[in-house]
Amino acid sequence: MKGAVWSILAFVACSGFSAFGQAPPINAQVQRGYLVGPGDEITGKVLGEPQFDFVTTVDEDGKIEVPFFDKPVMAKCRSERELRTDIGELLAKYLKNPQISIRVTDRKGRPPATIYGEVRTPQQIILMRKATLVELLAFSGGVTDEAGGMIQIFRTRPPLCEDANNENNWKSDDGDPTDVPSKMFSLNSVKLGKDEANPIIFPGDVIVVQKASPVYITGEVVAPQGIYLKEGGLTLTEAIAKIGGVKREAKTRDIKIYRLKPGSKERDVIVANYDQIKKGEQKDVLLEPYDIVEVDHAKKSIGQTILELATGAARTGLSSATGGIGTRILY
Known part of the structure; x- marks a missing residue:
């Protein structure tokens, strides 16, 4: 089973964008907006104070370096608005009423989710917010006529900004930390709109709609x-x-x-x-x-065989008897 899982994930990784179309990001207004993660690029600008401007990348610990600050600033799982407040409070030590803008200029902290198998448009999708399985199925044109009864979702990495004990932080069945956790969902239950069959999809998830x-x-x-x-x-x-x-x-x-x-x-x-x-x-x-x-082909009954032989012989005899006789028309 573990070998099959890694084969699927290796196929997805190697296929890249040649095998899948990369869909535009799914956007929507959400309560906190995009939450920063390791690898994201942050650009900060301070009005009238260019010496405080910066462009930095969130490190593996989720922190960023800001000019003139003694310590790195925690950016992981913070929104742009929250970061602006945090950095603004620190800048207040140096500037009076600083006017600062914070933008995530390169979102590298989220790998795309991948959906393939028996869907009409296999693709990789950049998620700017939480999205559900039903949304991604619809976003991919729905399932094909050859789709079977099950959908398997591999959670290739723990969801960012989720508690370790959160229900979305799946664990492998055998408890092996090297194994990729996955869950199976009934396509019929998904179509019926059952909540338990419509999980949240996170960046890095691989969705496989299995063939019948x-x-x-x-x-x-x-x-x-x-x-x-x-x-x-x-x-x-x-x-x-x-x-x-x-x-x-x-x-x-x-x-x-x-x-x-x-x-x-x-x-x-x-x-x-x-x-x-x-x-x-x-x-x-x-x-x-x-x-x-x-x-199989049914064997003929004795009666049917005799009938076929008799009618066949009669046709043969009639043909022989009339073979040398001319034909006339009686008006």
Whole structure:
């Protein structure tokens, strides 16, 4: 499992912007606005006092260096307005009623969130605020017809400015700090608008909309093909109905389902009586991913064989008897 997780994250990292379009930032007015993080560039200007102007980068500890200040200023998880107040109070030691502007001029403290898989527009999205899963799904054009029943979200880094015990600070199931924590969400629950299926998405999150697993139906059916298993499952009768039903020659009393054994490439064989299922005399079979359903050709009955032989012989004899006779028209 851990190898698969790192493979997904490596794919996302290597793909960069060649595989994903980078969407414009999601913006909205929020209570505190953008909160500063390590790597962000801060520009400060003091009206009429250019010697106090500065451009600085937030260090790994979340602090910035400001000219003439003895100690670094804590900037992590502060908004522009809060930083302006903090630095203004410190500047008051040197200037009377300082007029200061503070701007985050380069927001490098947040990696983009990534959404890919069965969405119409896989992309990386720069989050300027907290956004939910539903928002990002809509922002990416929604899911495709091949989307399965589950969405997996990897939280590649702890959310910035969140308490360590906050519910958004996910932990890996096995407690391994090197493992990337993730959670699964039901696509059906997301569509129904359930709160528990609409988590907040943070910078660095990787959202994977999983593809539905197929089953294959072959043999004496109207349209042999693969069908995707969506959430809620699919029964044998539903699958056959989806492809137009069985042909008249189908051996419906002996339909075979070839099912993969767990952890193996070998398959078990399940025999289903389609006629009895339709009558309610046998339980319908719930199909599983990668099942192969084979509807065989029914053997002809003795009566049908005799009839075909008789009609065939009659046609052959009639052809032989009339082969050398001319044709006339009676008016």
